Amino acid sequence: FPGNTTSPQRPLVPTPAVPWPGSQGKEAMLEHQDYETAMLSDIKALIRSDLAAHQDRLEQIAELNELDYYDFHNVNTRCQKIWDQWDALGSLTNSRREALEKTEKQLEYAKCVAPFNNWMESAMEDLQDMFIVHTIKEIEGLIAAHDQFKSTLPDAHREHGAILAIHKEAQRITERNHIKLSGSNPYTTVTPQIINSKWEKLQQLVPKRHHALLEEQSKQQSNEHLRRQFASQASVVGPWIQTKMEEIGRISTEMNGTLEDQLSHLKQCERSIVDYKPNLDLLEQQHQLIQEAFIFNNKHTMEHIRVGWEQLLTTIAPTVNEVENHILTPDDHGGALGPEGFKACLISLGYYVENDRQGEAEFNCIMRLVDPDRSGLVTFQGFIDFMSRETTDTDTADQVIASFKVLAGDKNFIIAEELQRELPPNQAEYCIACMVPYQGPEAVPGALDYKSSSTALYGESNL
The missing domain is CATH 1.20.58.60 (Methane Monooxygenase Hydroxylase; Chain G, domain 1)
Known part of the structure; x- marks a missing residue:
């Protein structure tokens, strides 16, 4: 309120035509609900009410009553209107502050959630x-x-x-x-x-x-128990099979005692193999449980055990049969077989020896292997060595044929000059003596059949 407050002739309050400048636009601003859609940047820009700045001016108006102002009745009436407006603005300010507090809580909730x-x-x-x-x-x-x-x-x-x-x-x-x-x-x-x-x-x-x-x-934990159980059983079965294989080989190769003694030992091994079969069956059952549990990372494999067992069975039976045939074959040479007895023994074991010129030549080659001293007799040890080589070296015939084919320059036959040029003299002489003439359409004079000779010495070929 401008003017001198001590002069009784000059009004100390604004006239009705002059509104209070501090209240203009305040109600509209305080009633505006911009906080409903305002974002963070808008919230920070929301202004606070400046009503507190006018608090002293309103108190000065109230002091006019103490100065005995002549027109204090009109002043009080107008002052009451101002106070009413002040109270309204204060109420709106509180409402807006509460709304802003809620908006701030919503923002705090968003930051945390x-x-x-x-x-x-x-x-x-x-x-x-x-x-x-x-x-x-x-x-x-x-x-x-x-x-x-x-x-x-x-x-x-x-x-x-x-x-x-x-x-x-x-x-x-x-x-x-x-x-x-x-x-x-x-x-x-x-x-x-x-x-x-x-x-x-x-x-x-x-x-x-x-x-x-x-x-x-x-x-x-159950899978680990199955693994350990299978491994424990397999660690017993595997070495047992290996030990029996070595025992059969030792009985077959060592000339200790008579043939009857060797046969007795082999029969004992055969019975022990049959008696041990339940252990293999138990291992198969444990392996089945492992398969059903989808356990694949196992140290011991059943395939390895099966292969060893099959080798054991295929070794003991022919070995027993060989010794039995040798015992039943007439022996006029102090435990050795003559050529005819040896041929009969081969035929009884499944070897096919033809009664013609080629078959005779093939048999003579075999005799040179089992009777290197040319004594005309085949000892039991020589017979066992020959049969062991036949049962173990299944791929030897193919390997020998492939080697001869290289020496022959990829031909189906070979000549004596090629053998003498590529092999030591004693080996070349041996091969020339064992091989029969080649009868194929592309044969040349002196052609030798290395395939039939290799087959006769080492068994049937897959080539």
Whole structure:
């Protein structure tokens, strides 16, 4: 109010035609609900009421009563209107402040709920993630990680409660001041209902995951038991088969005692093999359990055991048969066989020896192998050595034929000059003596059939 407050002739208050400048636009501003849609930058720009700046001026008007101003009745009437307007502005200011506080709570809620919502989504993905393990160590690692996650749940529970408390505080401000806001929180789409739903689902997934891990741990413990059980049995069966193979070979090659003694020892081995069959059957049953449990990373394999067992069976039977045939063959040479007896023994074992010129030549080659001294007799040791070579070197015939084919320049026959040029003299002479003439259409004078000779010496070829 301009003017001298001590002059009784000059009005000390504005006339009705002069409104109070401090109140212009204040009510419209305070009643504006721009905070409903304002973003963070807008919230920071919202101005506060400057009514406090006019507090002293209103108090000065009240002092006119003490100065006995002549027109104080009109002044008081007008002053009352100003105070009424002041009270209205104060009420609007309080309402706007409450609305802004709610908006600030919404912003605080949005800042807290975003990272918590992301954490819950990531945790639920991990809890529902499939796992594939093969050992106890791997599943124990997953269980330890899950226990570590569960230890963080109390802190997460407190954070969940704090976020809901912020939202409830905003709701309390709204209800207390009867604030009507259009729409939802302008700073986030994650409502408390969404947070509660995800938190409830997370609480359900935690025990499910724990139960699944415990089931897998029990499964891996069972698998480990099967592995150890199979390995324990296989570590006994495998060496037993190897020991029997060595024992049969030793009986066959060592000339200790009579043929009857050797046959008796071989028969004992054969009976022990038959008696040991239940152990192999038990191992097969354990292997079946391993297959049904989908256990593949096992140190011992059943295929290796089966191969050893089949070799054992295919070794003992022919060896027993050989000794029996040798015992039954007439012996006029002090334990050695003559050519005819040796041929009969070969025929009884399944060797086909033709009664023609070529068959005779092939048999003579075999005789040179078993009777290198040209004594006309085949000793038992020579016979065993020949049969051992026949039963073990199944690919020798193919290898020998392939070697001769290289020497012959890829021809189906070879001549004596090529053998003498490529081989030592004694070996060349031996091959020339063993080989029969080649009868093929492309034969040349002096052509030798290296294929039939190799087959006669080492068995049938696959070439």
